[in-house]
Amino acid sequence: MSLYGLLRTSVSGMNAQSTKLSTIGDNVANSDTAGYKRASTEFSSLLMANSKTNYNSGSVVSSIRYAINEQGALSYTTSSTDLAVQGDGFFVVNDPTGMPFLTRAGSFTRDGNTGNLVNAAGFTLMGYDISEGDAQGTLNGYANLVPIDISAMNMQASASTTGIFTANLPSDAGIVAAADLPSTNAATADYTAKSSIVVYDDLGSEVVLDIYFSKSADSTWEAAVYDQADATPGSSFPYSSAALATQTMTFDANGNLTSAGTMTIPVPGGQNVTVDISKMTQLATDYTPLTATVDGSAPSTVTDVEIGENGIVQAIYENGSKAAAYRIPLADVPSPDKLQPMAGNIFSTTLESGDVTVGFPTESGLGSLVSGALEQSNVDLATEFTEMIVAQRSYTGNSKVFQTGNELLDTLMNLKR
Template sequence: MGLYGVMRTGVSGMNAQSSKLGTVADNIANSNTTGYKRAASEFSSMVLSQGSGTYNSGGVQAHTVYSISEQGSLSYTTSTLDLAVDGNGFFVVADADGSAMLTRAGAFVPDGEGYLLNTAGYYLQGYPITDGVKPTTVANGLGGLEAVNISQNQLEAAPTDSAKLWANLPEDATIVPAADLPSANAATSTYSAKTSLVVYDNLGNELTVDVYYSKVTETAADSDWEVTIFNAADAAAGGGFPYSSAPLSTQTLTFDVTTGSLTGASPTVINLTVPNGGTFDIDLAGSTYLAADFTVTEVDANGNAPSAVETVEFDEEGTLYAIYANGDRRAIYQIPLADVASPDKLTPMSGNVYRVSSDSGDVRVGFPGEGGLGDLVIGALEGSNVDLASELTSMIESQRSYTANSKVFKAGSDLLEELVNLVR
């Protein structure tokens, strides 16, 4: 092979250095690209079979490697839709045709239809949440995911399905005669204490219910209290008795007079059915019977009137919430993270996205912070992991090596020319 081999070796060296300069050029060009992972060229020697008296020069082969698993620095932004992963994992995105990819570029903005897409035009994928139930992932695949849409233009109304009303009932209250109890619904009724609670029916109508507490008996062991609930809309002019309809519910609570807590035999909930549909339980388990004034110690009732979505926000578990004009929040999507056994073996595609390959291993899907996956950082972006100083150094090294290889090629060419001239 002789001189031809020397020339081919020089060409091989120039090609390898060209490949390295190519990765350096890409890295420098994308040094400020969100989620970009640097590429590098690694070389391996190519050796030919050798004779006992001569040396056959081989060459060098360039291999491109990617530092996909290397974390870039996080920078915080003013957008609550910007997302970054601190640790292992990738966002799942899809192109307009629905082909799923992985990415670390989390600069998401809504398009004209409300779909969240990043700078390269890939749509963020998530699991829809129905009735507040957290979805489960397909552990080894991307099934069940859909493009996240934050456009919730329709009015939403949620009926009350649970409530809590804990109160302290005064130990020194006077016993109310049976004929005077609110449950009798007379023109005038006697009771020990009263409060009201706002709930919502199936149409989103706001309803106020009046809750009356009346002490009916007391012994050395326990004290009974009747709890009567009316629809406030049925009250007489100015509020109060007489109500035009029967009570929505009546229940008797029994307190242990030595502890001030409800006895084990006492009911702890009141089941309530309101007009226009809607049935729910009011939790009374924390009510007490102590030597203190009547006090509502804890109260809560979910549900909301018809309201439009004003904004959306993520939490650190990847749940996307719709925030309504009345202040209510509703979970609409759960954002998963995906990972593979060998991230550096993923196949890079245009737009800072990666495709699963046979060398990377199968995809594994979970939620942020679970099973070795990284944490989700809200309002932040992951920068490129390119170090400009290292890239400029590599560029100079490559330039010098390319020049040296060209000299080898020229030396072989000159010697070959001398060989040809011998016949002249």
């Protein structure tokens, strides 16, 4: 029986080395595959019960391990939608049926049919829609994730809601009579200074606001805001509609504002714009506008996409404005090396890997996103070829053992002759 055991043992050795050569072949074939994680073959022995005078040969068993948790080198590209994870974590992607998987392959491009970001294997990148208020995420699952749809960000307008206006008002300006203040909207209205600013309504149309400043008493000023579209051609006053907002501003002996530091202006067809005027001054110099900024933008198409290391996806529009639309999460498991690799460079969770947890890049121990980069395969060709030589030699050795056992059986059979 020991000769038959010898044959079985050598066959198990050849099978084990064949498995090792198969993993080496996969590794070499995918040495240039972005996000590929190398496989390796480990061996363990199976021993039979033996006595002091009789030995029964056992066999060898192979098992496959994946170096999923081993970081591959990053290579930089010219595409802002190429993504790499620097550190722990995986992208969440869906297959065409909507089944979620994990991957480190971040070669995402815009799909011509859906507008979604898909990688080279056709899996769709998933994230949270910030515009819908889903920026917090779900810690223990894939709930509320949606495809990152670049086409959905086209032709968006943003209504103005906040602004800052800072200027110096001349302390030696003459006082305007109450009957002639701009807030009266009379044809005889007088003022000390005037500025115009652009805001945007709900449809993204420009609305020009005329802001009049008039000294109504010592250290006291009135600000009156009108829609320029309602002005009388050639003379402004009277406007065809009343002032959108008026504000009384008072200053101390040092020229600093002591009254309310904000002014609320209802934009026709838009939102209420809260303007910060807390830095207004009244000093002995001319009227000097210093800051005039208002948020909002006109309708514009997306020209590019910017993805930050924290996973926030911003659309860059033709007019130079930016708008955050999605946030890309990262998922992780307690034992990444126990994930199950599948075709398309994706991984599925197993009992051994543990349950998935979802978070955001740079938070809770997760890595950061690198835009314009890809994680390369962690295969080292020099190591693989060395292992190939070793496996080839071991296979040859096992085959020689099998051949020797076969020859011994032939000798045994020939004794009968």
